[in-house]
Amino acid sequence: MNEKPCKKGELRPVMFAGTGSDVGKSLIAAAFCRIFRQDGYQPAPFKAQNMALNSYATPEGYEIGRAQAVQAEAAGILPHTDMNPILLKPQSDHTSQIVLNGKPFGTQKAYDYFRKEGREELREQVHRAYDRLAKRYSPIVLEGAGSISEMNLRETDLVNMPMARYADASVFLVADIDRGGVFASVYGSIFLQTPEDRERIKGVIINKFRGDLRLFEEGKRLLERLTGVPVLGVVPYVDDIVIDEEDSVALVSKKKTAVAGKTNVAVLLLKHLSNFTDFSRLEHDTRVHLFYTDDVQEIEKADVIIVPGSKTVVADLCELRRNGCAQAVVRAHERGAKILGICGGYQMMGQRIKDPHHTESDVEMMPGLGLLPIETTMTKEKITRQVRFQGVWDNVSADLLSGYEIHMGETVFTEQGASPMNHICTEDGMLAEGCMATATCMGTYIHGILDNAAFIDYLIGKGGDAGSNAWDEDYQTLRNRQYDRLADHVRQHVDMERVYEILQGKNR
Structure with missing residues (x-):
């Protein structure tokens, strides 16, 4: 392998590849x-192909995976489709909507997508995006x-080696020791x-270690002897650094039942639930116990019920009727x-x-839950945009709040006379958005509305343990503090001097 030499002061690109998902x-x-941003570089994230229902709207109004938006924020730059x-x-077990350069490109079955035909055209698009970013x-x-x-996917792979x-790029292999079998x-x-x-x-980075790190010293030496690749660090598992998660696999570890003593907020556990990062701030509010459920009895214990986003609205609505959750929500209202x-x-x-x-x-045509005086017609075009808005529900502050929209329909x-929930600020004035049937029944297209403290206070009230709520600080300040904590944690447990030697093209 012939690697290109680095210019003085530059770092070669680095890829974090995995032994598996999650x-x-x-x-x-x-x-x-x-870390690179803190050390004076100008990094940017890149993932050629992402499969996720958590997505984000760029400032230009295009759609990318939430993980790359988070990484861009950590790098201190705006997210971009490149x-x-x-x-x-994913729209079902076998089909996915393809979003290419931020816009819907079509829907394909997995078998058809991973065939050789047409892959080179996609590969060219990926390479062009990378080149523009680089x-x-x-470093990238x-x-x-x-x-x-x-x-079996090696010939059609767009994203890994x-x-x-x-x-x-220099590749660092990330392995999860928590799931077992790390040596194999x-x-x-x-x-x-x-x-x-x-x-x-x-290099290899062992991730999610629990226990005394000294117990894995021999493990590091064994891995290095077996593979000839240095173990650059063993990173302990942490659960108090709050960064938006990408993969729906993370939902498995979320709470599933109500508790006594707090405001119980139930998020309906849809099969095709999208953008569950909407609930990250609320999940860590000390006044709240947030849980995900499709259990009718648990829904009945909730003080607040959130019907979340879905990639396949009609299919998930049918399932809510089948499992009794739809009826439970109406009764709760x-x-x-x-x-x-x-x-x-x-x-x-x-x-x-309606889906003509x-x-x-x-x-x-599918009947809805009947809780709001609205009807939706599915359209072929997707709306993707960042928004600034005021809440009709807010009788105190005229400050603009922020969020984003990603929806078809x-x-x-x-x-007549139905009330909007918000007013979006546009070049042509304030545009009505969402619907507020009553003070206890409302809906909106705005993702990220729950990142705004004013709306959380409206939704759950200002009482309870608000005084000890660490999430009362400005949300952007909090997010930056979390990125700094994550960087400090990784620095502490990874041999950064060796990392820089590798990325500067020196012998490992």
Whole structure:
């Protein structure tokens, strides 16, 4: 393998690849974006192809994976589609919507997508995005996807070792010791590579370690002898650093039941739940116990019920009726619980959903929950934009709040005099958005509305343990503090001197 030499003061691109999914690649990449920024570089994240239902709207109004938006924020730069040129948004077990350079490109079955036909055109798009990014930032912090040793997908892979070769990146392999089998996963991931790709792997980072780090010293030596690759660090598991998560796998570890003594907020656990990062701030509010559920009995214990976003609104609405959750939400509303719908959940709360173009399904009309005087018609075009808005619910402050929209569908009132929930600031004035049927029943298209303390106070009240609520500080200040904490944590447990030697092209 012939690596290009680095110019003085420059760092070569680095890829954080994984032994599998959910090993912590995204957070490790975010940590290094922050570290490089702190050390005077101008890093930018890049993931050629991302599969996730958590997405984000760029300032230009395009859609990328949430993880790359988080990494960009950690790097101190604005998110851009070049950081994630291909986003796959699963619509079923076998199909995904393809978002190319921030805009919907079509829907394909997994088998068809991973065929050789057409892959080179996508690869060219990925390479162009990377090249544009590399002209503006250095180093580029690439993230792999899933496992780097999926041999059956090697010829059509766009995101792992083929991308590392194109970028001439040094690869650091991230392994999750918490799930077990770390020796086999590291050894296998390295030795299933071609000789050329194996040589490109410059270091191993063991992630999510629990216990006394001294107990793994012999493990480090064994791995280095077995693989010939240095173990650059063993990073302990932490659960008090709050960074938005990308993968829906994270939902498995979320709370599922109500508790006594706090405001219970239930998020309906939809099969195709999207943008669960909407609830990150609320989840860590000390006044609140937030949990995810599709259990009717747990829904009945909730003080606030949130019907979240969904990639397949009609299918998830059908499932809510089948499992009894739809009826439970209506009963909860009747007894006085607050109900909030966000994006797809807002659409579900209306009188009906129409899909004349079969955008989502073959069902042309589906009755909604009947909680809001609205109806939605699915459209072929997707609305993606950042917004500034004022809440109709807020009788105190005229300050503009922030959020973003990512949805397909146009929603209108079905009754004269129906009230909007918010007013969006546009060049043409204030535009009505969402619907507020009562003080306890409302819906909006705005993701991130729950990042605003004013709305949280309205939703759950200002009482309770507000005085000890660490999330009362400015949200952007808090997020930056979390990135700094993550960077400090990784610095403490990774040999950064050796990392810089590798990225400067010195012998490892």
